[in-house]
Amino acid sequence: MAITISGVILAGGAGKRFGGIIKSNLVVEGETIISRMLSVINDIFEEKIIVTNNPEEFRGLDQCRIIGDQYQKAGPLGGIHAALKSTSADACFVFAGDMPFPDKNIIEDQILKFSNSEFDVLIPRVGKLIEPLHAIYRKSLLEELDKYLSGDKSRAVRDFLRDKNVGYLPIPDSMTSRKTFANINSPEDISKFI
Numbered sequence: 536m537a538i539t540i541s542g543v544i545l546a547g548g549a550g551k552r553f554g555g556i557i558k559s560n561l562v563v564e565g566e567t568i569i570s571r572m573l574s575v576i577n578d579i580f581e582e583k584i585i586v587t588n589n590p591e592e593f594r595g596l597d598q599c600r601i602i603g604d605q606y607q608k609a610g611p612l613g614g615i616h617a618a619l620k621s622t623s624a625d626a627c628f629v630f631a632g633d634m635p636f637p638d639k640n641i642i643e644d645q646i647l648k649f650s651n652s653e654f655d656v657l658i659p660r661v662g663k664l665i666e667p668l669h670a671i672y673r674k675s676l677l678e679e680l681d682k683y684l685s686g687d688k689s690r691a692v693r694d695f696l697r698d699k700n701v702g703y704l705p706i707p708d709s710m711t712s713r714k715t716f717a718n719i720n721s722p723e724d725i726s727k728f729i
Contacts, residue, residue, distance in 0.1 A: 542580030
């Protein structure tokens with residue numbers, strides 16, 4: 536039986552450097568980041584989930600389920616937990632909501648490798664750099680993640696993953712891969728790749 540995977544966009548808090556605008560709603564090349572992402576992942580995933588504590592910002596995206604974090608102030612790790620808890624799929628492909636240039640080929644390569652593996656998590660790697668917010672997380676991690684977030688531990692995704700069965704998908708270092716994994720953290724970041 537084929538593994539089922541939901542597409543998840545972590546559309547967390549407001550960007551302080553953008554005057555409080557939710558970064559997923561920033562306009563890049565005439566389109567919001569969230570619209571750009573959905574146009575790429577719409578045909579790949581049957582279930583699409585947006586994790587946000589500002590659901591009113593994403594009204595009208597009827598093709599998506601919109602959910603909030605159970606663990607407040609837990610950052611992306613809290614968003615991953617919320618997604619795993621709410622999905623009926625076997626795994627979630629988690630995307631940071633501030634990456635405006637998703638690449639369908641890279642996403643499909645990741646899904647193929649994950650589907651043919653026993654990894655708990657599959658993360659792309661470009662050289663020595665990894666991107667855990669463009670990664671696939673197996674739902675079976677939920678119980679461990681719940682315990683982890685219930686405790687007084689680091690909220691860093693990488694710390695949680697330290698002793699998990701993590702696989703890596705090597706991606707050639709190119710302009711395409713740099714663009715795919717680029718986050719928008721400041722207004723200057725937008726102009727770098729346009």
